[in-house]
Amino acid sequence: MKKLWGALLGIIALCCLLALGDYLMNRQSNGTGGRTLTVYNWGDYIDPALIKKFERQTGYHVDYETFDSNESMLTKIRQGGTNYDVVVPSEYTVQRMKKEHLLAPLDHRKLTNFHYIDQRFLNKDFDPGNKYSVPYFWGTLGIIYNDQKVAGQDVQHWSQLWNPQFKNNLLLIDSARDVFAMALITQGDSVNTTNYSKLKQAQHHLQALTPNVKAIIADEMKMYMEQDEAAVGVTYSGDAREMMSVNHHLHYVVPSEGSNIWFDNMVIPKSAKNKQAAYQFINFMLQPENAAKNAEYVGYATPNKAAKKLLPKSVTADQQFYPPESTMKHLQTYKDLPRRVLGEYNDLFLEFKMFRR
C-alpha cells in the first residue's frame, strides 16, 4: 500500500512540474497580449521562420495546428469547437466546404498582394473568380522511376505502366481518385467522370495492372522509393521532389497526355474569429520574398509569379516540377463529386485492393 501511495505522490508531483513547465513555455511565446491567429495547415507545410517573422511584424501570436488529411480536417471544421482563422485545404475540399457554407467569401480589396499570383492558377473550376480561396502551392500527379532499373523512355505515359516488365515493381498511392485518374486518362475519359460503366471499365483495366502492383501505400512511398524498394511509383510532385533530393537515381515524369493538377489553398472559414489577422496573414504569405522563402523550405511549386522569379533558375527551369505549357493544358483538377459517385469510386477501389492477391 505504501508503494502505491508513493507512486501516487510521485505522479502528482510530476504533473505539477509539467504543468509549471507548460505554463512557463506558454508565457514565453504568448508575451504579446493574447491577440491570436489560429492557422490550420498540413504538418511541416510552412517555414517556421515565417511564423516568427509574422509574429514579430504584427504582434499577433500564431497558433499553428496541423492535420493529416483533408477529410479529417473537414470533420473538425464542420463540428466546430475551435475557431480557425486560416485553413489550407486542397481544391476539391474547397469546393466541398463552399457547398456546405463553411467558408467566408474573400474581400479582394483587403487582399493587397493577390496580384502576385500567376493568372494561370486563378479562376479555376473549383472556385470561379477565387471568391473563397487563394492558391498556396500546386503540384501534379505523375510517375517516379529509378534510372538504375528503368529506362526513361519506358515510363513517359500512363499506359506503359501496364507493361509486364514492371511485374511486382510498381507502387501505387492509396487514393481511389488518383488510381482511377490514371486508368481513366489512359482510356481517354475525364478524371471526374460520373458514368458508372466508364468507372467499371476503368476498374477492369486496373485489374489487368495487378501483377505489376507491389503495394498500395501513402506517404511512406517516399521511404520505399528512396530505398530502391521498387522501380516505379505513382505519386505527387511534392513527394517526388523529396525523394529525388535523397536518391539521385530517381526522376519524375508528368505524362504529356494528361494528369491531375492539384492546389492547396488558403481559405478563411466562416467561423473565423480574427478575420483581420487572417487577411494580414494571407497577404504576408503572398509577399514575394516570403512566398519564395516558403517555397524553398517546403519544396513544392509556388503559384506566386513574383516569388518564382526570386527562386534559383535550377528550380524554376525544371520541367519535372514546372511542366511545359503543352503538358499543362492537359492537366485536370479534381471536382468534388456527389457523395454517391465518390462512394462508387471507393467501393470499386476497395474491390480492386481486395482481389489483388
Next chain:
Amino acid sequence: MKRKVAWGKVYLGLVFVILYAPILYLMIFSFSSGKTMERYHGFSFQHYADLFADSRMITIVINTVLVAVLASLIATIVGTLGALAIKESRGAWRNSLLSLNNVLMVSPDVIIGASFLIFFTVLGIRLGFISVLLSHIAFSIPIVVLMVLPKINELSPTLVDAAYDLGATRWQALSRVILPAISPGIIAGYFMALTYSLDDFAVTFFVTGNGFSTLSVEIYSRARQGVNLEINALSTLMFLVSLALVIGYYFVSKHAGRRQRVVAVKEGDAQ
C-alpha cells in the same frame, strides 16, 4: 535445472533484441547528419540542436507527457474501482459489464474520436487540454480493468472474509488487504494506460483544438513531408529518460522494499 534457465535467458535475450532493434535503428539515425532514415551520413548532433531550438516541439512534448501521466493516473483509479465493481457483480450483469468495458478497445480510433468530438461539442466542452484529457482517461480505463481483474479474481475470498470477520471496515479491508494484493495489476494497468495515451493519434486528433497538440498528432501530420530526424532525436531522448526513470524507480523501490520488510519484521518482534 540450471541449463533450462540458461536457455530461457537466451530466448529472452532474443526477444529483447527484436523488441529493441527498431528503437536502436531510430536512435542511430538521430545522430546521422543526413535528412532521412535512409543512409547513414556521418555523426552529427545537428538534430538535437534543432530540437532544442524548436520551442513548439518542446511545448508539445510537455503537453503530451502531462496528459499521459495524468490521464493514466485517473484511468487507473477509476479502472481499479470498476474492476472491483465487476468482481462483485454476478452472472449476466457481470458479462454485460465486461463486454461494455471492452467496447472502446475494439472500436477503431476513428469511430471513438468522431463520436467523442460530437459528444464534446454537444456538451459545449471547449476542445483542448480538458477534452484530450477526458478522452485519454476514457480509452485507457478498459485496459486497466483488464489488467486488474485477473488479480482480483485470484484474490481468495476467504482472505477478504477473514478481514471482515476480524472487524475490518470496508475501507480497511480495501486498503490493507485488497489493494496490496492486487497492486502488481494496478501498476501494470497504469503502465499500459500510459502506453495507450502516448501512442494515440486518431482520437486525440479529433478532440484537440485551440492550440493544444500532442506528439502523435504532430508526428502524423508531419509524415506528409517525411519523418524528420528531429523526431528521432526527440524519441531517443524520451526513451533514455524513461529508461533512466524505470531504472531509478526500480532501485528506489527495491531499497524501500527492503526497509519496509525490516520494519515489518521489527513490528512482528515487538508483538
Next chain:
Amino acid sequence: MRQKALFIVPYALWIVLFVIAPLALIFYQSFFDLNSHFTLANYQDYLTSATYLKMTLNSVWYAALITVVTLVISYPTAYVLTQLENRQFWLLIVILPTWINLLLKTYAFIGLFSRTGSVNQFLQFMGLGSHQLLFTDASFMFVAAYIEIPFMVLPIFNALIEINPSLLNASKDLGATSWQTFRRIVLPLSMPGVKAGIQAVFIPSLSLFMITRLIGGNRVITLGTAIEEHFLTTQNWGMGSTIGVVLILAMFIVMFITGDSREKGGRH
C-alpha cells in the same frame, strides 16, 4: 451498502458517458444513408456484398493468426521473466518500447526490412541471399505481433507470478517431471492471464489499420481499415458505423467465448 454504491459511481459514469453514448451513436448512425435518410440498406449491402464478407473473414483470420503468433512468443517470454531475480524490472523493460511512437517504429521497420536494409544485409552476409521482406504476410504478421507482445506478456506474467510456489514444490515432491508440473499446474493456473491477453490482442487486431498499409502494402484489409476509409475518405458514416457494429458484435462473441469458461474454471 452505500459505500459500495459510492465506489461504483465513477466507473458507472464512465460506462454511461463514454461507452453507451458513443455506442448508441454508432448504432443510430448505421441506419442512415448518405442523404441522411433512415434505411436498412447499409446492413443489406454489407450482408450481400462478397467484398465486405470476404474482408470480414480475412480480418478475423489474420487477427487470429496474429494472436496465435503473439501468444507463442509471449508465453515463454512471460514464463522466463517470472524465473528471473529482478522480474519486475525486466517486465518494465519489455513494456518500455511501446512508449516510442508507433509510426516511427514502423518507419524503422521499413528501414530494417527493405531490400537494402539491415536484415537483408545480414542475410546476405550469412550467405542466404537477399529476399523480398516487405509487403509479405510474414512481415505484416511479424510487425503486428511486435506491437502486441507487451499486451500479451503482461497479463500472462501477472497470472504466473500469482501461482503459489508450494503447489509447484508439492508437485515435484510427488514425483512429477517438470513438464508434467508445467502442463498440470502452471498452464491451467495461468489460463486467466492467457485469456486476458487474448482479449487484449485479438480484438484490437481486428481493427489494425496503419501497418496494414505501411508494412502490408494494403494486401490485407482489416475491418478497421474499411471503417477508417468510410469515415474519412468516402465520408459515408452510415456504412462505416455498420461495419463498426459488426466489429462490436465480433467482440461480444470473443468476450463470450473467453469469459464464460473462466467463470466456471474459477468457481470449482
